[in-house]
Amino acid sequence: MDFKLTEEQLMLQETAGRLVRDVYGFEQREQYRQSTHGFSVPFMQQLGDLGLCAVPFAEAYGGYAGSGVDNMLIMTELGRGLCLEPYLHSVIFAGGLIAQLGSEAQKARLLPQVADASLQLAVAVDEPQGHYQLHDVQALAEPVDGGWKLNGRKSVIIGGQSAGLILVSARTSEGARDDNGISLFLLDPQACGVQRRVFDTVDGRKACDLFLEDVFVASAALLGEPGQALPALRYQQGRAIAAQCAEAIGSMEAACALTLDYLKTRQQFGQPIGKFQALQHRMVDMRIELDQATSMTLYAACVADQADSDERRRVLAAAKFIVSRASRFVADQGIQLHGGIGLTWEYMLSHHAKHLLMVARQFGDDDHHLQAYAKLMPAA
Incomplete structure (x- = not known):
């Protein structure tokens, strides 16, 4: 298999990386974090103006019909800069749901707005009792x-505090925790x-809980x-996991790099x-975990847009498990090797560590995905 990036993908990667380097210094990030939205609206608009928000969508809706690898390149650069913008939840997760489930009229109206960043979306699928189970819907x-x-009630909606529309799952029939009977609404x-x-x-980052009382x-x-x-929720969450x-x-x-x-x-x-051998070994262990996670992330990106299958779900569950484990390890070791400064709010590493611990629990923690992987293994 050829894992070389195309010329277009290299240009996409450089565009995203240069934008993040130019705009997302630590001091600027702190200003964005403390703002009303919790992120930089102008930066999100720049992502739209440069076509980065349009990458996942079909050309008919103002997009570029990009692949999971294209999404990976953008998300890696956003992660490197620790960007606060809800690109993942608005463009990839919510945009993917509209692209898969929406009528032609809905897609024609909404997707171009998401592609040019004039509309921010959020996804409300988690509930307090759900514990990562998308079918556990009591709304x-x-x-x-x-x-x-x-x-x-819906819980922990990333970007929901500033979203123009929120995609809400609710039960229209069947009993609690049944796979059937779940619908998705634009709210x-x-x-x-x-x-x-x-x-x-x-x-x-900012998030919100959503309380609905006789909402028409x-x-x-x-x-x-x-x-x-x-x-569709499970399929698009798989794409979001890869991203x-x-x-x-x-x-x-x-x-x-900071460590x-x-x-x-x-x-x-x-x-x-760094001359002490024991610390060198710990640094090597961090790089080993990172390299393993990188390999699985590339594998996940390659299968993210494939048709749903047990193999696709297995790969995504394995990738999320390995990346979650690596995220916790790198965060913990980075703080240990820094000492007390690694925990201070004024130092960038502490923010990376907190974000990596958050990533390890979004869309399912490692225990959840290990169990999912085990269930998908073929019988001997």
């Missing part, structure tokens, strides 16, 4: 004259009966057929601490 959607009435967060509780996540949505807000949204693995790779690369630089400059007993 209800009841048919009423002209549309649906939504009731329930205006300013609608009557919607409340958002905004909070900061452990890595400094029109029939045109339904994505796809009633009760048939779960396969998130790439984001983690960028962050781990930056954390390893190596610190070992070369920190003096102890009259010499750089």
